[in-house]
Amino acid sequence: MNILIVDDEANILRTTSIALKSMGHTPFTAESSRRAEFILAEEKIDAMFLDVMLGNENGLDYLTKLQNRKEKIPVIVFTAHSSIESAVDSMKRGAYDYIQKPFIPDEIRQMLAKLARSISLERKVEDLQEQVADADATIRLESEEPTVQKTYDMAFKAANSEASILILGPSGTGKTVLARNVHQRSPRATEPFVTVHCPSLSKELLESELFGHLKGSFTGAVKDTWGKVAAAEGGTLFLDEIGELPMEIQPKLLRLLQDREYERLGENRVRKSNIRVIAATNRDLSSEVQAGTFREDLYYRLKVIAVEMPPLSQRPSDILPLAETYLKHFARREGRKKLNYNSTAAQALIDYSWPGNLREMRNVIERSVILSNGDEIDASDLPDDFIADENGGPRPGQLISLADLEEAHIRRILAKSESLEQAAEILGIDTATLYRKRKRLGLT
Numbered sequence: 001m002n003i004l005i006v007d008d009e010a011n012i013l014r015t016t017s018i019a020l021k022s023m024g025h026t027p028f029t030a031e032s033s034r035r036a037e038f039i040l041a042e043e044k045i046d047a048m049f050l051d052v053m054l055g056n057e058n059g060l061d062y063l064t065k066l067q068n069r070k071e072k073i074p075v076i077v078f079t080a081h082s083s084i085e086s087a088v089d090s091m092k093r094g095a096y097d098y099i100q101k102p103f104i105p106d107e108i109r110q111m112l113a114k115l116a117r118s119i120s121l122e123r124k125v126e127d128l129q130e131q132v133a134d135a136d137a138t139i140r141l142e143s144e145e146p147t148v149q150k151t152y153d154m155a156f157k158a159a160n161s162e163a164s165i166l167i168l169g170p171s172g173t174g175k176t177v178l179a180r181n182v183h184q185r186s187p188r189a190t191e192p193f194v195t196v197h198c199p200s201l202s203k204e205l206l207e208s209e210l211f212g213h214l215k216g217s218f219t220g221a222v223k224d225t226w227g228k229v230a231a232a233e234g235g236t237l238f239l240d241e242i243g244e245l246p247m248e249i250q251p252k253l254l255r256l257l258q259d260r261e262y263e264r265l266g267e268n269r270v271r272k273s274n275i276r277v278i279a280a281t282n283r284d285l286s287s288e289v290q291a292g293t294f295r296e297d298l299y300y301r302l303k304v305i306a307v308e309m310p311p312l313s314q315r316p317s318d319i320l321p322l323a324e325t326y327l328k329h330f331a332r333r334e335g336r337k338k339l340n341y342n343s344t345a346a347q348a349l350i351d352y353s354w355p356g357n358l359r360e361m362r363n364v365i366e367r368s369v370i371l372s373n374g375d376e377i378d379a380s381d382l383p384d385d386f387i388a389d390e391n392g393g394p395r396p397g398q399l400i401s402l403a404d405l406e407e408a409h410i411r412r413i414l415a416k417s418e419s420l421e422q423a424a425e426i427l428g429i430d431t432a433t434l435y436r437k438r439k440r441l442g443l444t
């Protein structure tokens with residue numbers, strides 16, 4: 001790091017410089033704030049040591065001035081031994097920390113190690129904020145389909161209430177994104193949003209993940225823990241894949257929803273909780289209720305408001321607007337702002353069945369932006385599944401019946417094979433069966 005030491009004592013400047021050099025830093029020295037300003041104008045300084053007794057000057061006043069700079073530099077203040085007031089005052093004025101004089105090099109070393117940790121943490125937070133903003137830039141929470149728009153309207157209206165929300169829909173349709181958005185639009189927005197993935201854990205671990213446990217309450221419980229219900233206090237608990245919640249835990253969740261009470265595993269103390277629950281599932285919970293694998297009372301508690309995210313194939317008029325949102329984002333990221341789809345690519349996007357829904361579309365569009373050349377994305381820049389074959393026939397994954405798909409497949413294999421026997425071998429059926437099918441389909 002480039003470190004500036006500001007002190008009117010030449011001895012301190014000299015010894016601190018030597019110590020900093022031995023730790024691999026580059027020291028700069030200034031005996032006054034004027035000299036310090038001069039150095040700040042010339043060098044990129046990462047951290048500063050500043051004496052509060054700066055000869056005729058007041059180091060604390062200079063500290064205040066430094067805090068008003070556009071580029072903040074962490075300042076560690078040297079205070080006189082026994083001067084608690086100036087230490088407190090310097091912290092109030094925004095110092096990163098203070099060291100009392102006289103000090104030994106090891107105190108400087110420890111202080112800089114602490115500062116390096118803070119700086120690295122700050123960078124990580126900045127990176128994460130950037131990533132979140134990046135993901136947010138592709139989110140489109142409106143729809144050209146009136147039923148889907150109604151779903152969004154209903155969910156966002158419910159955001160203001162305390163009601164539990166159940167989000168239904170296949171994988172990748174945006175249930176998690178919707179749940180987070182409801183939280184962000186709710187009065188709990190500044191409190192935590194905590195996710196629990198119900199299927200990923202054994203019954204005991206899931207219960208402990210939710211409610212916490214006391215040491216020794218089950219094998220492997222080596223210390224006391226607080227669960228995610230406690231972590232979400234004041235905020236929203238998002239239960240992903242609620243359909244997988246084991247029967248044994250269901251009454252405990254019901255009690256949490258109904259009475260706002262829970263107990264940690266292995267503890268007899270009832271705790272109160274203030275959380276809002278949003279749950280999601282790709283299963284048909286009502287049939288699970290019928291089958292007796294999901295409690296009916298819990299089901300009704302969860303679905304005070306129920307919203308359904310349909311598969312992308314049932315939102316045809318959203319395909320191009322969504323693709324456009326992703327395209328803009330990835331094209332900007334790759335520095336190719338003029339990029340567009342040509343009409344064949346746009347048609348291929350519309351014709352595709354999107355079994356992986358929005359998640360798949362995001363990946364497909366990102367890939368096509370990276371693989372395309374020039375200012376146009378062509379159908380050939382899309383994955384193989386998107387390209388209709390030379391016969392223009394149906395493709396696996398398209399919304400067609402098995403019989404139609406079988407017919408198209410048999411036609412293609414017959415066209416490519418040299419004999420009926422070869423075609424039968426490729427198809428994995430005997431020649432007589434293929435012969436009959438061929439006849440029935442009128443392919444002779």
Ligand SMILES: Nc1ncnc2c1ncn2[C@@H]1O[C@H](COP(=O)(O)OP(=O)(O)OP(=O)(O)O)[C@@H](O)[C@H]1O
Nearest residue numbers: 138139140141171172173174175176177358359362
């Ligand atoms: N409204 C939206 N606009 C644009 N992209 C979205 C939207 N919702 C979701 N996506 C994209 O789809 C991906 C999957 O979304 P999400 O995780 O919310 O789906 P999910 O239904 O919860 O899936 P799973 O059931 O597999 O957990 C997200 O990472 C995001 O890239």
